[in-house]
Amino acid sequence: MPDLDGTWDLFVLGAGPGGYAAAFAAADHGLGVALCDLEANPGGVCLYRGCIPSKALLHAAAIIRESRRASIMGIDFAAPSIDVEHLRRWQDGVVQRLTAGLGGLARTRRIHYLQGRATLLDAHRARVVAADGSSSEVLFEHLLVATGSRPVMPPEFAAESPRVVEASTALRLDQVPRRLLIVGGGYIGTELATIYTAIGARVTLVELTPGLLPGMDRELTRVLEAKLKAEIAELMLGTAVLAAEDTGAAVRVQFSTGATAEYDRVLVAVGRRPNTEGFGLELSGARLNRQGFVEVDEERRSGSSTTFAVGDVTGPPLLAHKASSEGRVAAAVMAGHEERYRPRAVPSVVYTDPEVAWCGLSEGEAAIQGHRVRTTSFPWAASGRAWTEGHTEGMTKLVFDEEAGTVLGVGIVGAGAGELIAEGVLAVEIGLRAQDLATVIHPHPTLSETMMEAAELYGGHATHYYGRQRMSADRSG
Numbered sequence: 176m177p178d179l180d181g182t183w184d185l186f187v188l189g190a191g192p193g194g195y196a197a198a199f200a201a202a203d204h205g206l207g208v209a210l211c212d213l214e215a216n217p218g219g220v221c222l223y224r225g226c227i228p229s230k231a232l233l234h235a236a237a238i239i240r241e242s243r244r245a246s247i248m249g250i251d252f253a254a255p256s257i258d259v260e261h262l263r264r265w266q267d268g269v270v271q272r273l274t275a276g277l278g279g280l281a282r283t284r285r286i287h288y289l290q291g292r293a294t295l296l297d298a299h300r301a302r303v304v305a306a307d308g309s310s311s312e313v314l315f316e317h318l319l320v321a322t323g324s325r326p327v328m329p330p331e332f333a334a335e336s337p338r339v340v341e342a343s344t345a346l347r348l349d350q351v352p353r354r355l356l357i358v359g360g361g362y363i364g365t366e367l368a369t370i371y372t373a374i375g376a377r378v379t380l381v382e383l384t385p386g387l388l389p390g391m392d393r394e395l396t397r398v399l400e401a402k403l404k405a406e407i408a409e410l411m412l413g414t415a416v417l418a419a420e421d422t423g424a425a426v427r428v429q430f431s432t433g434a435t436a437e438y439d440r441v442l443v444a445v446g447r448r449p450n451t452e453g454f455g456l457e458l459s460g461a462r463l464n465r466q467g468f469v470e471v472d473e474e475r476r477s478g479s480s481t482t483f484a485v486g487d488v489t490g491p492p493l494l495a496h497k498a499s500s501e502g503r504v505a506a507a508v509m510a511g512h513e514e515r516y517r518p519r520a521v522p523s524v525v526y527t528d529p530e531v532a533w534c535g536l537s538e539g540e541a542a543i544q545g546h547r548v549r550t551t552s553f554p555w556a557a558s559g560r561a562w563t564e565g566h567t568e569g570m571t572k573l574v575f576d577e578e579a580g581t582v583l584g585v586g587i588v589g590a591g592a593g594e595l596i597a598e599g600v601l602a603v604e605i606g607l608r609a610q611d612l613a614t615v616i617h618p619h620p621t622l623s624e625t626m627m628e629a630a631e632l633y634g635g636h637a638t639h640y641y642g643r644q645r646m647s648a649d650r651s652g
Contacts, residue, residue: 183209185509186301186315188293188454191219193486193498194321195277200503202284204510209313211289211303216278218270220323221495224343227273229366231266232346233526236373240528244565257374263348289313295455298482317481317509318459320469321502324447324487329416332358332443336421339441342367351375352439354408356428358416359444360387362525365399367442369527372407379438381411381430383445388525392537394552395588398568399531449488466490473515475505483509497521520584520603524593529569532596535584535603538574547577551632553625555589557640560620566590571625573599573609575633580608582630591622598626609633 187198190212198210198217214223221227242252281288291305298318304310326341342363351374357364360382372378380403382389387403388396404410415431425437449468456463460478462470468490475483483505486498500518507514520534541548555561555569569589576583585599602612612630617623628637 182314183207185317186313187319189321190217191323192221192495193502196499197319197502197506198286200506202286209287211293216274218274222274226495228266228346231269232370236370239373295459298459320484321486322450322488324449327446327448332419338426342444345442354438356438356441363444365527378407379409381414383415385413392586395531395586398588474508475501520600522596522600529589530592531588532592533586534600541574541583549575549577551629553629558625560622571629573629581606
């Protein structure tokens with residue numbers, strides 16, 4: 176609660192995963208917290224228009240895919256009948272349950288939740304304007320900026336057209352377009368290609384760089400590329416969109432290859448930019464870099480001892496769990512504890528079919544940092560559980576420091592990779608050695624065994640695979 180002069184210990188601007196995690200942690204530390212957002216409950220873009228809605232639809236898509244795969248076992252289902260409106264209501268119900276739950280947790284912690292648009296007046300004051308036009312002034316000791324990010328819309332798509340949308344709109348699923356162009360082969364583009372292909376759209380995916388998921392280990396992404404190429408209408412790599420015109424009946428798109436095609440809808444997913452405009456951040460003392468992100472130190476401070484920032488607004492990786500971790504660190508620092516944000520491994524997951532997950536250093540990054548690198552890869556075609564589930568296209572890859580034998584990075588491509596990567600995060604974070612992972616007993620038959628057997632390969636050969644390891648020739652990468 177605020178002190179006698181009405182000053183809160185902490186004012187949190189933005190109630191996404193970074194903002195509400197910081198607010199909850201600060202309240203648990205005994206601080207009086209005011210939390211402000213435009214939505215009726217905490218959750219932010221992740222819960223309302225991103226992570227949760229997309230995973231709900233990805234689960235629906237997975238059910239459709241599994242029903243089709245069942246034919247290899249002699250089990251046949253009728254073609255799925257998709258009630259788009261019903262599916263959207265179910266999706267909305269999931270979102271409403273989770274955001275309402277967060278609202279209840281905020282009230283339980285006696286957090287003062289303000290629904291409205293906040294503008295900073297200085298480093299210790301903000302004005303909040305509610306939807307009905309009423310306003311109030313909030314006084315606070317500490318400020319935490321968690322305003323997130325928004326999609327980038329390139330100039331070639333700048334003209335207003337209801338047929339050209341970004342991810343949040345695409346996740347509303349008002350209809351299934353017959354011909355869908357997805358521009359961008361990163362996290363969002365590949366996940367939405369997975370969804371829309373499953374529910375019946377003819378999907379074309381175009382990516383400017385030579386491969387999907389730019390910057391990722393190509394050994395992993397090639398598995399996803401092969402699967403998508405077999406399922407979607409067309410995969411165009413190393414290709415740019417030069418122009419897009421709404422003809423009134425469709426969107427006519429011109430590609431750098433010289434080709435022209437028409438689509439019922441175009442989904443643009445080429446990146447995100449920080450939400451730093453319109454909040455008066457320049458009056459708070461927060462520092463911005465050339466890309467517009469808020470600069471922070473290891474305590475998540477920016478510009479002054481009382482101004483903090485977390486989440487997407489502070490720069491890549493733009494991940495909800497990274498934001499939440501930062502928020503908890505910032506709250507602990509405000510409460511007077513010694514805390515730093517120094518993770519060795521921030522997991523990343525792409526929830527496609529198959530899923531792709533990784534953490535720690537890639538093979539190239541490890542070499543650049545001066546490690547003598549050894550890698551091992553265990554193919555899921557050697558996993559009994561993968562065969563029983565019909566998901567043998569995956570692999571588990573480990574990156575080691577050759578001299579110490581410690582795990583530097585983990586990459587997994589395959590069904591449930593997003594769940595399996597947690598063991599890899601733990602291994603990197605605490606510096607496990609290959610022997611540690613190889614000798615810990617894993618249940619059989621499971622996909623988790625692939626982590627153990629990839630570690631066994633470091634010492635020679637795995638139980639179920641007379642396989643390979645690779646050592647870098649030098650430290651230069």
